[in-house]
Amino acid sequence: MRIAIGGISVENSNFSPVPTTLPDFTVLRGDELLVGERYLGGVAQSHGVEARPDLTPGGVHVEFAPTLFARALPGGPLAADTYGALKTELLERLAAAGPVDGVYLDLHGAMYVDGMEDAEADLAAAVRGVVGPLPIIATSMDLHGNISAAYVREIDLLTAYRTAPHRDALETRQRAVRLLVRAIQEGLRPRIALVPIPVLLSGESTRTDVEPGQSLWASLAEVDAVPGVLDASLFVGFAWVDEPRAHAAAVVSGTDQAVIEHEARKLAQAYWDARHAFKFGVPAGSTDECIAWALRDNENGVFISDSGDNTTAGGVGDLPLVLERLLAHRIPSAVVGGLTDAEAVAACWQAGVGDAVETTVGGKLDTTHGQPLPVRGQVLALFDGDADKGRQAVLQVGAVKVVLTERRTAFMRIADFTQVGVDPLAHKIVVVKLGYLFPDLLRVAPKAYMALSPGAADQALTRLPYRRIARPMFPLDGEFTWQAA
Numbered sequence: 222m223r224i225a226i227g228g229i230s231v232e233n234s235n236f237s238p239v240p241t242t243l244p245d246f247t248v249l250r251g252d253e254l255l256v257g258e259r260y261l262g263g264v265a266q267s268h269g270v271e272a273r274p275d276l277t278p279g280g281v282h283v284e285f286a287p288t289l290f291a292r293a294l295p296g297g298p299l300a301a302d303t304y305g306a307l308k309t310e311l312l313e314r315l316a317a318a319g320p321v322d323g324v325y326l327d328l329h330g331a332m333y334v335d336g337m338e339d340a341e342a343d344l345a346a347a348v349r350g351v352v353g354p355l356p357i358i359a360t361s362m363d364l365h366g367n368i369s370a371a372y373v374r375e376i377d378l379l380t381a382y383r384t385a386p387h388r389d390a391l392e393t394r395q396r397a398v399r400l401l402v403r404a405i406q407e408g409l410r411p412r413i414a415l416v417p418i419p420v421l422l423s424g425e426s427t428r429t430d431v432e433p434g435q436s437l438w439a440s441l442a443e444v445d446a447v448p449g450v451l452d453a454s455l456f457v458g459f460a461w462v463d464e465p466r467a468h469a470a471a472v473v474s475g476t477d478q479a480v481i482e483h484e485a486r487k488l489a490q491a492y493w494d495a496r497h498a499f500k501f502g503v504p505a506g507s508t509d510e511c512i513a514w515a516l517r518d519n520e521n522g523v524f525i526s527d528s529g530d531n532t533t534a535g536g537v538g539d540l541p542l543v544l545e546r547l548l549a550h551r552i553p554s555a556v557v558g559g560l561t562d563a564e565a566v567a568a569c570w571q572a573g574v575g576d577a578v579e580t581t582v583g584g585k586l587d588t589t590h591g592q593p594l595p596v597r598g599q600v601l602a603l604f605d606g607d608a609d610k611g612r613q614a615v616l617q618v619g620a621v622k623v624v625l626t627e628r629r630t631a632f633m634r635i636a637d638f639t640q641v642g643v644d645p646l647a648h649k650i651v652v653v654k655l656g657y658l659f660p661d662l663l664r665v666a667p668k669a670y671m672a673l674s675p676g677a678a679d680q681a682l683t684r685l686p687y688r689r690i691a692r693p694m695f696p697l698d699g700e701f702t703w704q705a706a
Contacts, residue, residue, distance in 0.1 A: 234535025330366015
């Protein structure tokens with residue numbers, strides 16, 4: 222069998238003022254997709270397909286045809302010309318690959334293209350147009366994707382992450398490929414049942430490691446085992462985009478239409494019934510409240526998430542509000558990782574290590590929610606960085622170390638700090654522009670709080686100017702009755 226692989230994976234907030242363009246993407250083309258663990262090294266090999274095209278345990282020849290895979294940090298609306306260029310190249314490479322038995326699309330699910338509605342449906346329809354009606358199309362997605370009927374009509378199999386904070390990205394890709402190989406091998410033609418759920422919650426309030434999310438996502442494995450079902454998924458959706466498909470959803474793939482519809486309705490009803498129980502996994506409050514709580518704690522290394530400027534949810538990453546409040550509270554020590562400001566980084570590089578700098582930091586990209594903050598500090602370190610972060614500078618401002626980056630980035634791992642010479646746990650407070658902490662930080666954080674700060678990823682969804690989402694929607698429209706159908 223021949224399976225084409227590729228995709229465009231990005232999460233876009235139309236509440237962000239900064240567009241996502243081609244330089245924001247890491248693009249793999251052709252055989253570049255076959256290097257490392259993302260596909261053949263981690264997906265196919267783990268299910269008996271060797272890193273080079275070879276035999277499955279059942280003796281079926283599998284040849285993978287790599288096309289294009291593009292991935293970017295969550296950001297503002299994807300520029301139409303960037304999407305058009307990536308889509309065109311993917312389709313050209315897919316056509317050049319020749320006949321295939323299946324296609325595996327590696328997507329996020331919350332791609333928002335400027336001027337377009339339902340970008341994943343557009344991409345899936347275009348792929349179907351190239352390969353024709355017979356090949357099976359399987360996709361894997363983030364559980365924060367937004368799923369529409371138009372999208373699922375174009376594909377045959379769908380699976381999604383089952384953990385948030387995410388720990389199963391590779392496992393989810395493996396599951397999608399395994400199900401695709403099985404469907405081709407056994408001559409199955411899967412179907413998909415979708416039940417949209419009129420609930421729109423943030424990812425931070427729908428974690429899968431605390432209740433009720435823990436039980437809801439744990440139940441998916443039981444649904445997988447039902448005869449006639451191949452895979453079950455629950456989608457929280459992506460709240461920071463104003464599109465009709467922005468809502469939760471239950472999706473079940475399988476071979477028995479009646480069974481998958483029944484199971485999808487059960488999952489959707491369970492999610493709806495649990496809607497009031499979803500809470501933030503950590504104490505949440507205003508920025509000043511979170512700083513006060515952290516100062517009362519005995520531990521060092523207390524994390525505060527600047528959630529409104531969460532760069533993993535489309536936040537710009539340059540709002541200096543939390544830094545300003547840290548300086549106002551005269552905290553003993555803190556580190557902010559990281560604040561996006563190419564101009565401030567350039568000023569630090571011009572001054573050099575050890576020298577004083579007077580500049581402004583932040584507030585240059587998202588002027589709706591912040592203004593540049595004047596600071597005077599000492600340059601502690603300079604780093605060339607990498608393609609994602611660009612150049613970096615560590616600036617000591619009072620008792621606060623500010624890690625400045627040229628490019629929008631997310632400090633999700635301890636290594637993001639240590640690679641610029643900063644031990645975050647040696648400071649009283651550690652500020653990150655995230656929502657929930659990612660697993661590597663969660664593992665070491667003695668305490669964590671969430672600042673309900675303003676920004677493009679505002680946790681207070683009622684403050685966002687929604688115009689196009691489906692109504693009614695919980696909790697934006699208060700209480701109403703609904704039954705899964």
